[in-house]
Amino acid sequence: AISNDGTTALAAGNLSYNVPVLDLQSMQALTAVPVEESCYDVAITPDGEWGVAGGYNNKTIKIIDLSDNSLTKTLFTGDRPMIVEMAPDGQQAYIGNIKSNTLTVVDLDGANSSVVTTKACGVIGVYTGYFGIRSAVRVSPDGNTVLVTASFDDELRIFDTQTNEFVASLSTGDFPLDVAFNDESTMACVVNTFDATYDIVSVDGANSTIVHHKNLNADYPVDVDYNSLDGHFYICSGSSSKIFKIEATTGDVVETINTIGAPFHIDFYSGIPVIQIQGGNDIDHKIIYGDIEFILPYSSAAFTLNDNAGMLGVPSPGPDLVSIIELGPSPYISEENNEKEFILYPNPA
Numbered sequence: 001a002i003s004n005d006g007t008t009a010l011a012a013g014n015l016s017y018n019v020p021v022l023d024l025q026s027m028q029a030l031t032a033v034p035v036e037e038s039c040y041d042v043a044i045t046p047d048g049e050w051g052v053a054g055g056y057n058n059k060t061i062k063i064i065d066l067s068d069n070s071l072t073k074t075l076f077t078g079d080r081p082m083i084v085e086m087a088p089d090g091q092q093a094y095i096g097n098i099k100s101n102t103l104t105v106v107d108l109d110g111a112n113s114s115v116v117t118t119k120a121c122g123v124i125g126v127y128t129g130y131f132g133i134r135s136a137v138r139v140s141p142d143g144n145t146v147l148v149t150a151s152f153d154d155e156l157r158i159f160d161t162q163t164n165e166f167v168a169s170l171s172t173g174d175f176p177l178d179v180a181f182n183d184e185s186t187m188a189c190v191v192n193t194f195d196a197t198y199d200i201v202s203v204d205g206a207n208s209t210i211v212h213h214k215n216l217n218a219d220y221p222v223d224v225d226y227n228s229l230d231g232h233f234y235i236c237s238g239s240s241s242k243i244f245k246i247e248a249t250t251g252d253v254v255e256t257i258n259t260i261g262a263p264f265h266i267d268f269y270s271g272i273p274v275i276q277i278q279g280g281n282d283i284d285h286k287i288i289y290g291d292i293e294f295i296l297p298y299s300s301a302a303f304t305l306n307d308n309a310g311m312l313g314v315p316s317p318g319p320d321l322v323s324i325i326e327l328g329p330s331p332y333i334s335e336e337n338n339e340k341e342f343i344l345y346p347n348p349a
Helices: none
Strands: 009-011 020-023 028-034 042-044 050-053 060-065 072-075 081-086 092-098 102-107 114-120 135-141 146-150 155-160 165-171 178-182 187-192 196-203 209-215 223-227 231-236 242-247 251-260 262-269 272-278 286-289 293-294 304-306 311-316 322-324 330-335 341-343
Touching: 028 072, 042 081, 060 081, 060 223, 072 114, 072 322, 081 135, 081 251, 092 311, 102 272, 135 178, 135 187, 146 165, 155 178, 165 209, 187 231, 196 231, 223 262, 231 262, 242 262
Parallel strands: 178 223
Antiparallel strands: 009 020, 020 028, 042 050, 050 060, 060 072, 081 092, 092 102, 102 114, 135 146, 146 155, 155 165, 178 187, 187 196, 196 209, 223 231, 231 242, 242 251, 262 272, 272 286, 286 293, 304 311, 311 322, 330 341
């Protein structure tokens, strides 16, 4: 996880039972905060004051004070709280407890943080490829909805953050693994890994419905994200070395992009795709940003991109490394006295 100001990062020290704190100005590891159990996921509040670390063995999450890098609060949530999702305003964290198959809502207030409720969310889990991709817990951009992919139930669960209740359950394809919202929080796309299908969802609380269910010409799609610039969903299939561009309203595949290597994670920085490729043999492990390639030193787990900082962190579990990539300032250029914005892509010489 990277702070919004780009000065601090947290890593999940899985086997060392700690959370390393990285100074991104000096590019040094400052310390490692002991958490006394395996850690699988970390997040930083938007104000940069607090870190949240998901646990495993002890059924707890940890709140870290980033002013002095100390452990300030331990909260019991559920069995194997391996998924941490932050609300847009940083007031709540939503914790996916993988073994107890529950969603825990946490009010974040530093040492005064507290558990609000824990609700059954269907059978969630982990797809073992690419160092492990966990069932998705996604908060909508407006903060009103959480979507949970109940992978082993073949269902998408809709959670209302105002009532803290699950209000709908939608049948999907086989093993829904990832889900992404559009910017307006009105639509979502679910990728179903085991039958290579996807679902376009109209998100409206208890009235949410699946409006399109379609097949992909692919094997084991694992990731989906939304591009604000062109209004399309993008689905990654590492096993097929393909990325599919999906028109949000019709659900149609409008472009298939072939890659060299396995694309398993995609995000967007000001509309430009940031794609993670798992290599092998003579193919490099790398991050592709537009027309730029960043070669990674080792095979890595999925990156985390912070749009505000224009930076991403890429964890390599084997050699105990984190690669920090600075994408630079947003490529958007605003004209004075003009509401229009435009993007220059690829980078002009």
